[in-house]
Amino acid sequence: MGQIVLSKVKKAFGDVVVIPPLDLTIEDGEFTVFVGPSGCGKSTLLRLIAGLEDVSSGSIQIDGRESSDAPPSKRGLAMVFQSYALYPHMTVRKNIAFPLRMAKMDKAEIEKRVDNAAKVLNLADYIDRRPGQLSGGQRQRVAIGRAIVREPSAFLFDEPLSNLDAALRMGMRLEISELHKRLDTTMVYVTHDQVEAMTMADKIVVLNAGNIEQVGSPLDLYHKPKNIFVAGFIGSPKMNMITGETAAAHGAHTIGVRPEHIDVSDSGGTWSGVVGVSEHLGSDSFFHIHETGLADMITVRSGGEVGFTRGDRVSLTPRPDMIHKFNEQGDRIS
Amino acid sequence: MATQHSRSAARLMLAPAVVLLLGWMLVPLTMTLYFSFKKYLPLRGDTLSGGLDWVGFENYSRFIGSSAFWPSVQATLLIVGSVLVITVVLGILLAILLDQPMWGQGIVRILVISPFFVMPTVSALVWKNMFMDPVNGLLAHLFEFFGAEPVLWLSEASMESIILIVSWQWLPFATLILLTAIQSLDSEQLEASEIDGAPILKRFWYIVLPHLGRAITVVVLIQTIFLLSIFAEIFVTTGGAFGTKTLTYLIFQRVLESQNIGLGSAGGVYAIILANIVAIFLMRIVGKNLDK
Numbered sequence: 001m002g003q004i005v006l007s008k009v010k011k012a013f014g015d016v017v018v019i020p021p022l023d024l025t026i027e028d029g030e031f032t033v034f035v036g037p038s039g040c041g042k043s044t045l046l047r048l049i050a051g052l053e054d055v056s057s058g059s060i061q062i063d064g065r066e067s068s069d070a071p072p073s074k075r076g077l078a079m080v081f082q083s084y085a086l087y088p089h090m091t092v093r094k095n096i097a098f099p100l101r102m103a104k105m106d107k108a109e110i111e112k113r114v115d116n117a118a119k120v121l122n123l124a125d126y127i128d129r130r131p132g133q134l135s136g137g138q139r140q141r142v143a144i145g146r147a148i149v150r151e152p153s154a155f156l157f158d159e160p161l162s163n164l165d166a167a168l169r170m171g172m173r174l175e176i177s178e179l180h181k182r183l184d185t186t187m188v189y190v191t192h193d194q195v196e197a198m199t200m201a202d203k204i205v206v207l208n209a210g211n212i213e214q215v216g217s218p219l220d221l222y223h224k225p226k227n228i229f230v231a232g233f234i235g236s237p238k239m240n241m242i243t244g245e246t247a248a249a250h251g252a253h254t255i256g257v258r259p260e261h262i263d264v265s266d267s268g269g270t271w272s273g274v275v276g277v278s279e280h281l282g283s284d285s286f287f288h289i290h291e292t293g294l295a296d297m298i299t300v301r302s303g304g305e306v307g308f309t310r311g312d313r314v315s316l317t318p319r320p321d322m323i324h325k326f327n328e329q330g331d332r333i334s
Numbered sequence: 335m336a337t338q339h340s341r342s343a344a345r346l347m348l349a350p351a352v353v354l355l356l357g358w359m360l361v362p363l364t365m366t367l368y369f370s371f372k373k374y375l376p377l378r379g380d381t382l383s384g385g386l387d388w389v390g391f392e393n394y395s396r397f398i399g400s401s402a403f404w405p406s407v408q409a410t411l412l413i414v415g416s417v418l419v420i421t422v423v424l425g426i427l428l429a430i431l432l433d434q435p436m437w438g439q440g441i442v443r444i445l446v447i448s449p450f451f452v453m454p455t456v457s458a459l460v461w462k463n464m465f466m467d468p469v470n471g472l473l474a475h476l477f478e479f480f481g482a483e484p485v486l487w488l489s490e491a492s493m494e495s496i497i498l499i500v501s502w503q504w505l506p507f508a509t510l511i512l513l514t515a516i517q518s519l520d521s522e523q524l525e526a527s528e529i530d531g532a533p534i535l536k537r538f539w540y541i542v543l544p545h546l547g548r549a550i551t552v553v554v555l556i557q558t559i560f561l562l563s564i565f566a567e568i569f570v571t572t573g574g575a576f577g578t579k580t581l582t583y584l585i586f587q588r589v590l591e592s593q594n595i596g597l598g599s600a601g602g603v604y605a606i607i608l609a610n611i612v613a614i615f616l617m618r619i620v621g622k623n624l625d626k
Contacts, residue, residue, distance in 0.1 A: 050529060051529075052525050052528070052529075071528075072525075072528050072529045073528065073529060073530070073531035073532075077529065078529065079525075079526065079529050081522045081525070082522070083520060083522050085520065085522035085523045085525065086523075087523060087526075087527070087540070087541060087544075088544075088545075089544040089545070089547070098527070098530055098532075098540070099529075099530035099531055102527075102530055102531040102532045102536065103531055146526075146530070150530075
């Protein structure tokens with residue numbers, strides 16, 4: 001059981017309101033990702049759940065128990081920090097055993113659980129080393145190991161992959177997803193990287209300036225962003241936003257088209273422009289199109305075999321069913 | 335870039351410092367060794383130009399055979415040990431206190447550090463005349479206020495008084511080093527241990543204290559070097575009376591009060607040996623701690 005219910009949770013530091021009252025329910029066994037630009041309050045929200053910060057008002061229920069005033073250790077949660085927060089003077093084994101020792105568990109049980117965690121996370125090779133002798137990925141594993149031995153009702157991850165290089169990050173992403181499937185425990189994961197959010201989450205919570213902009217499954221957010229902020233934040237490269245007459249023709253203040261939903265051709269399209277920078281990734285090519293009269297720049301994604309170069313005049317055709325319409329307030333129409 | 339050229343240039347530039355340091359250490363050391371094997375009593379007419387008599391190890395056996403020798407070694411070790419314990423323990427507590435966010439932090443920190451800027455002679459005088467004087471001292475007034483008999487600090491509790499004065503001087507140093515160490519502790523580690531269920535005392539014991547280990551060894555090492563040779567505090571307050579005669583002070587008395595340079599030099603050699611014994615012990619502990 002690991003349902004977390006936030007109701008009217010508010011956090012203010014002095015006069016500065018970081019999180020205006022918000023409601024959120026994280027279901028048992030769900031992988032929920034808090035995503036948003038830096039400074040949007042996602043880490044603060046996680047720390048409120050963990051108990052590292054006190055709520056200014058509102059209540060937090062974990063497992064059906066009122067926990068707003070409970071100390072962190074009594075909430076039955078485990079947290080993995082951005083810096084991993086391993087204890088540098090203890091070996092990996094002692095690090096992992098630490099929460100169990102604090103819980104005064106008997107030695108045989110501690111041993112069993114540590115060995116089990118080591119097996120699950122492939123730590124056995126360096127179980128007697130100190131964190132200083134480990135690589136980033138290994139430290140990350142140890143931090144996760146320290147979290148899982150407690151068998152918490154929910155895991156909290158605070159940007160756990162941001163200190164790793166790209167290749168390792170992909171690997172660890174998979175491992176964490178794998179772990180979630182195997183343990184079937186609630187996980188709350190904070191990241192600013194929308195790719196992590198899209199790939200791992202059952203449910204994404206998009207935050208902006210402390211407000212929840214939208215809650216939904218990854219594809220929900222991709223296909224039906226509630227407003228311009230979500231539309232711009234989810235998806236890479238960013239959605240093209242077009243205002244003015246073109247938008248008015250669609251009966252909207254702003255329309256948005258994702259780069260992958262615009263076809264490029266030599267001629268015969270709806271819009272036209274000149275290719276500026278083109279990025280060829282092999283599988284895909286990204287073109288930055290200028291002089292369209294729509295916006296400063298339109299980004300277009302097409303297959304890797306398309307070979308326009310700088311200065312080429314091209315023709316653009318948006319897929320009509322993939323045009324997102326927004327009103328003046330930036331909210332989605334229809 | 336450690337090319338051949340830059341390395342020899344570095345050596346050349348280091349040379350003056352090395353030569354100076356060597357001279358500074360080697361010349362007095364050799365002279366001390368030389369005098370320790372000679373009979374050198376200036377008041378009895380011994381002069382360098384007139385030649386000194388070789389007496390072998392007589393100075394050494396006389397120095398160690400004197401009834402003042404062992405008590406002075408004990409006094410030295412007692413002062414060093416007590417001051418170390420007091421400064422490290424109080425230093426950790428003060429550092430934790432100063433690390434808390436509070437109003438006027440900058441000023442408080444400067445105030446805490448200020449005793450360290452007071453010269454040993456001055457601070458000993460201040461303590462002697464302002465606090466410990468049995469008639470006019472602040473402590474005497476305090477005791478009288480509560481109806482108690484003023485303590486004759488420097489004669490009745492002389493060792494404690496000196497330890498108090500020296501600790502007061504060195505506490506800021508320990509606090510400063512330990513404060514910087516505490517500030518470098520990753521707050522996420524403390525938070526992690528809090529979530530892991532460690533109450534405050536266990537967090538201190540398992541997380542903060544090990545983190546301070548290195549800083550504590552540095553404090554102990556540096557303070558020991560200086561504490562082995564404290565002199566002004568004793569000279570100004572008790573003058574070596576009431577069991578406060580340290581090895582350093584004994585040597586001073588032999589050389590300047592008894593005007594026996596040979597005997598004092600032999601004492602100096604003993605002091606070097608004592609310092610080295612202490613240093614070997616310390617280095618082993620420090621070495622272990624710094625390896626981590």
